[in-house]
Amino acid sequence: MNSLYRLLKKPSFYRIFIWMLNHVPFANPVKRLRDTDSLLVFSRRDPKPAYPLHVILLPKKAIRSFADLEPADPFLADLVTAAQSLVAENHLTAYRLIVNGGEYQEFPHLHFHLISESAISPS
Numbered sequence: 001m002n003s004l005y006r007l008l009k010k011p012s013f014y015r016i017f018i019w020m021l022n023h024v025p026f027a028n029p030v031k032r033l034r035d036t037d038s039l040l041v042f043s044r045r046d047p048k049p050a051y052p053l054h055v056i057l058l059p060k061k062a063i064r065s066f067a068d069l070e071p072a073d074p075f076l077a078d079l080v081t082a083a084q085s086l087v088a089e090n091h092l093t094a095y096r097l098i099v100n101g102g103e104y105q106e107f108p109h110l111h112f113h114l115i116s117e118s119a120i121s122p123s
Contacts, residue, residue: 017109018062030056033086039078041086051115053090057082058111065110066101083114092116 033055034041041057059075069076083097095116100106 015062018060034078034082036078036082038073038075039082041082051117053092053095053114053116053118055086055114056111057114058109063110064108065105066099069110079112083112086114090116093118 030042030044032040032042034057038060039057040060041055043055046054057079059073061075063069063073063075086092087095095114095118098113098115099110
């Protein structure tokens with residue numbers, strides 16, 4: 001996976017990733033939970049999950065980090081709506097919405113993790 005991350009740090013490969021995200025949905029072997037013009041929310045199968053519920057929320061356009069996000073970006077409204085609906089849908093009593101940045105961001109594309117120990121992961 002680290003080699004994939006290294007490739008995505010190169011501008012040409014990153015542009016291919018963004019294009020595939022928007023135009024080749026079958027190339028991403030994930031379960032899509034929400035899909036709007038600006039946002040993709042998915043869960044992925046993990047043989048040893050750290051949390052019963054772990055979903056990824058990411059913008060469909062090229063935004064490399066939280067620092068690059070514009071405050072008026074439509075992605076933010078979709079992010080809040082999706083996160084709130086997933087919390088309600090899964091009856092979460094405790095959860096975290098996490099964003100990593102800088103050196104903590106292994107994957108060079110803005111993304112959020114919604115995690116919880118109080119729910120069963122969407123299958």
